[in-house]
Amino acid sequence: MSTPAEVDADDLRYADPDNPYLVDPDTEFTPVKDFDADAAADEADLLRAAIREHDHRYYARSDPLIADRTYDALFARLEELEDAFDLAADDSPTRRVGGGTLDELGTVEHAAPMLSIDQSGEAEDVREFDRRVRRELARGGDGESAEVVDDVDYSCEPKFDGLSVEVVYEDGRYVQAATRGDGRTGDDVTEQVRTISSVPERLAGDPPATLAVRGEVFIPRDAFQEHNRERVEEGKEPFANPRNAAAGTLRQLDLDAVADRPLDCFFYDVLGWDADAGGPDHPDTHLAELDALRSFGLHVNDRAELAADIEAAIDYRDRLLAEREDLNYEIDGTVIKVNDRAACERLGTKSRSYRWAFAYKFPARHEVTTVEDIVVQVGRTGRLTPVALLDPVDVGGVTVSRATLHNPDEIASLGVNVGDEVRVKRAGDVIPQVAEVVESHSDTAYEFPGECPVCGSEVERDGPLAFCPNGLACPAQAERAVVHYASRGGLDIEGLGEESVEQLREAGLVETLPDLYRLSDRREELAELEGWGETSAGNLIREIESSTEPELAEFLAALGIHEVGAATARNLARHFGTFDAVRNASESELVEVDDIGETVARTVRDFFETEQNARVIDDLLQYVDPQADETDTGDALDGLTFVFTGSLSTSRSVAQDLVETHGANATSSVSGNTDYLVVGDSPGTSKREDADANDVPELDEAAFAGLLAERGIDWPPEAEE
Structure with missing residues (x-):
């Protein structure tokens, strides 16, 4: 077998030069049925090696050897052989295609702290960084400081705008990946990063026994545009920017969704290099590190340069800024690092950042x-x-x-x-x-309109701001008010998100907040809506009915009064005790509440005095009875976290209030920090699925009452009387 003519044998990293799959094959594949097990294994080895080489050429070097359609054919051929002869390998390129769903993201401790970098957009701050570096390097062993050392060599490279990750290789094989997290530990994203074609499963050349490298996961600009176009065509919301898309993708538990996103990764730093068990010594400079990573087949950006002094580093940044729009990846500045590793070790680190690196930021585009x-x-x-x-x-x-x-x-x-x-x-x-x-x-x-474009009310001004005074009677405000009322910041009514509210409004079922509680009379119409049905309609109605006795603080927050969030709502509830007392409080009485000043007091007063709001609230109170705030009664449940779903013998808000008054937390969603999910009648499904995924025990109402009784708490609360 001869070396393919199009391939330089000295330029290969992963494949033997005689591998026939390094160039476009000019013959049809041998039918799989004509292979025996040994021949199939040999063929699969050739395909894996060739595909690794093609991945490296395409992603790391932008120098593909074959057409995309040929690559797809080779990949499909490998999948066919692995399936037919059970030849799947842990480090096979076919593992990149995703498949399966993870239950949760674990936690990983980094090989070395992944610290941040001090940054500025001002050249003088960069020069001050240089002065500090030269001053610190001039210090003698006794701590005395000389004037400064001569100019320091700096490595300069783009500051990538993506998501920072650590990737670990042992004996040249990919074993782990993690997000930066808090710098010491991060989320385990091993399987997500495995789907990225530019991250090799095997290193080339002669890597150290253990290598931990820092990289930046990103989405190329052209791939981002194409992916967003596809999302829009499918009726999905486009991503705001490539960085958000990359970060959100890496935290996906659905590996098929991760593999479907066009992720890439640049490697730019070494976190751990253990050559004790074999392999080369750790290079002496940062640029030599990058050359070594490149020799191992890792995707290293080609724009890194050596600057003889800080002015050359500043000039590098200015040149890169001028070329920024021509790059196919997002950058928001340059990173300037002391090139000599020994000098970096002398400079050390601060609690959160490296003393030997500085980011010179770009201005906003x-x-x-x-x-x-x-x-x-x-x-x-x-x-x-x-x-x-x-x-x-x-x-x-x-x-x-x-x-x-x-x-x-x-x-x-x-x-x-x-x-x-x-x-x-x-x-x-x-x-x-x-x-x-x-x-x-x-x-x-x-000319700014003098009337609200939705309801036609005369616009009111508050300094530079303009407002529609029609309150909850304005259809636009009413729709957003319903969304907020049902959100986690409100009464947490499952199944009533933004899209559902829009659908209900378009169907004429919900105009204002009180209409939510009249849906039970229009159940058939609700069930007939697209995507609903009897079960969904029944679940939503039960969720709404379970919100008729909310905790006062939650109800106040759910009303969406400007400047009244959860904390202010709690203060109002604790100070006044009842909804009527809050509603009728004067400005002078309101300013007596903790953390409420004159502006917030006036806003609250204006909200309740607005005629349109008053009508809606009067109507709403026919269905909803906000429960008076209670004083804390002990810490019998201290440290526990509860989530409630379904209907209890009394309202969920009463249950939440009860456990909180005894020291527990009552949250609206299940997580790994939840201790118990209390399940009432006709519960929703999402919280139970989350509980199952997080191994959170479920309690029915009887078991919940028993747990409370063990701690001297009666359930339901009325039994105390």
Whole structure:
């Protein structure tokens, strides 16, 4: 067998030069039925080696040897042989295709702390970093400081905008991967990272016996755009940016979903290098480390350079900034590291960061596009927010078609109007905003509407902000109010998310909050909605009915009063005790509550005095009876965490309040920290599934009462009287 003509034999890492699958095969595959077990095993070995080489050429070197369709054919051929002859291997490339679901993410301790890096966007801060480095390196053994050392050599490389991971190899084989986490421990994402084609299952060359490397998982910009296009075509919400997409993907428990995302990974640092059992010595410089990682077949970025002094490092950053838009991966700055490893060890670390590295950040991206329209959104609290609809523009690898204009004063300050060319930036490289008007095509700025675009109420102003005063009677506010009321920040009504509320409103079943409690009279209509049915309708109605006696603090938070979150709602409930007392409290009485000032007091008073809100609340109170706040009575349940589902002999909120008054936590969702899931009649399914996944014991109401009795607590609470 001769070396394929298209392949340089000295340039191969994973495959023998005589491997016929290094180039496009010019013959049909031998039918699997004509193989015996030994021949099939030999063929599979050739295919695995060739596929590893092709992965390395494609991902690490951007120099593919074969066409994509040929690669797919080789991969399918390997899968066919492994299935037919039971030849699956732990380090086979076919393991990258996902399959299966993990129960949870475990925790992994890192080989060495994965610390952060001090950073700034100012050149003078970079120079100060250099002065500190040279000053520290000049210190003698007695701690006395000389002036400074001469210029320090720095390695410079892109600062990738992805998710940092640690990957561990033993005897050249992939064994583990973990997220950065708190720097000492992270989530075990071994199986998720295994699906990334640029992360080799086997190292090439002569690696150390144990190698722990730090990398950055990311999604290439072109792959991100294509994947988002597919999501939109499938009716799914597109990802906001590549970093969020990569981070969310790595924490997925569904490995098929992970494998479906176009993840990649650059390796850029060594966390552990153990050559005691064989292999090369640890290189003396950071750039030599990168060369070594590259020789092992790891995907190393090709933009790293040596800078003879800090000014050369600053120049590197400026050059990379100018080339940023031509890169197929997101970066938000450059990382400058002392190149000499011995010097790095002398410099050491701080509690959270390395003393020998500094990130010189880029400014936020700016792009120019045209304002096609300006629309006003109505928020849950009635705030009106103008949004510019833009001619789609690529800003930092993300197609932006809308950007916030914040408020009427911001529009006036910018002087922006429909048809203007504007510069768009991504604040924090994430949130699109209009930064300035580049060329105006109108003599005036956009005139903010004087009426709510949804209900027509006259707009009210509070400084730079604009509000619709129609409260819960405004359809836009009402829809968002229902979503909030049912959310975990409200009464945690399962099965009533944003999409469900929108569907119920479109069907005319729910206009305002009280309509939720009238759904039981329209059960047949609910069941007939697309995607529902009798079971789903019944479950939702039971969930709603179980919320009729909420804890007062939860009810106040669920109403969505501006500036009244969970903490403020608890303070109000504890201070006044009943809903009527809160509702009728004067501003002077409200400011006596802990952490409530004049502004919040006025907001609460305005909410209850608004005629439209008052009508909705009066209607709502026909169905809902907020329970008075109770004083803590002990710590008999201290340290325990309960979650409740289904209907109990009294309301779930009473049960939650009872366990909390005795020192326990009552949360709305099951996690690994939950001690008991209390299951009443007609429970929902999601909490029980989560309990099963997290090995959380379930208690029916009788068992729950028994547990309380063991600690001297009566259930139900009325039995104490």
